[in-house]
Amino acid sequence: MKPKSAAPGWVADGVGMVDTGGYGQSHTVACYVVKGERSAALVDVGYSPNWRQTADGLAGLGIAREKVEYIFLTHVHLDHAGAAWEASREFPNARIVVHEKGIRHLIDPSKLVGATRAGFGDQSAHVGDMRAVQPERIWPAREERYDLGRRSVEPIFTPGHMPGHMSLVTDDGVLFAGDAVCVKHGGLGLIPAGSPPVYDVRGAVKSVERLEEAKPTVTFAPHFGQYPQTWRELEHHKDAIQSWEGIIASKVNEGLDHGRICAEMRRHLLQEAEMKESDLDGYSSEVLLGRLLGMTVEGYMGYLLAPRP
Ligand SMILES: [Zn+2]
Known part of the structure; x- marks a missing residue:
């Protein structure tokens, strides 16, 4: 069955968006393309089954x-890099540019794939496989301009979601934030992109501040789409990351376990959006407010319970 997805299109000057149809659903996982006069660059490639x-x-x-x-x-x-091995074959001249901390996982994805499939359990078919990328195709990212001919793209290292995370900004202020910003889907409010085992909340907040300093004019997110009025929007994301820390900390202090905290956060999100369980589509109910919310809460709990230096 062909997965549902929004039609690809040009969403800003020389910036294209492709809805990868992740989880067999539209508006869940996007990847982007930036066109210069000489060449083009992709930002993320999505899950392998959607390649x-x-x-x-x-x-x-x-x-x-x-x-x-x-x-x-x-x-x-895997929702960003799972198809990197297929993309490297499809685009024979492309250099795969990733934070140096990610390189070993592209060369040997077995640990990453195993952990991801375990995390998704009976929904792991969505995640699919990820095969090795040839080492000679991989380049460690640097925080410098990558020229595409009258257009350039520059990585900004934004740890938090994971240590080897980066965002990208074009010379004319188009920001591709990656998972440095929150997830937004289906009428629900912002859900921080926490990830197990430890979501570095302080690092994530600092990373959003770095993105604000880049003064982007528009922000594109992988999950999902365009955020207008970028400065205020980034503040909302920072607020959400911090307020979730406070809420989850109080529930940890009350002695609630992971399952109970997930149930409470689910209720909180529904209440905030003035929605009922019956308003949720299958993806939102099972994946977004199921597995993905579970991972976010696990990441926060890992952070809150970790010994502080
Ligand atoms: Zn991620």
Whole structure:
């Protein structure tokens, strides 16, 4: 069955978005393309099972295979980098650019794939497989301008969601935040992109502040889409990351376990959005407020319960 997804399109000057149809659902996992005069760059490539659809989306935008010079991976989680091995074959001239901490996972993804599939349990078919990328195709990211011909893209290291996480900003202020910003889907409020075992909350807040300093004019998120009025929007994301810490800390102090805290956060999100359980679609109910919320809470608990120096 072909997964549902929004049509690919040009969402800003020389910036294209492809809905990868992650989890068999539209508006869950996006990847982006930036076009310069000489070449193009991709930002993330999505899960492996969705690669054919993603590649077709890129072709539909008129991106020629040999023109892709860089494939930037914001980080190595499978919803961003799972299809990197397929993308490296599809785009033979592209350098795969990733934070140096992620390189070993691209060369040997077995640990990452095992942990991800375990985390998703009976839903792990969505995650699929990830095969090794040839080491000679991989380049460690540097915080410098990557030129595409009258357009450039620059990584900004934004640890928090994971240590080897980066965002990217173009020379004209288009920000691809990756999971440095929260998740937003289906009418629900912001859900911080915490991840197990430890979500570095302080690092995540500092990273959003670094993005604010870059003064972006528009922000694109992988999960999902465009955030206008970027400065205020980034403040909302920072507030959400911090307020979740406070709420989860109080529940940990009350002695609630992971399952109870997830149930309470689920209730909190529904209440905040003035929604009922019956308003949720299957993806929101089972994946977003199920597995993914569980991972976010686990990451916060790991952070709160970790010994402080
Ligand atoms: Zn991630």
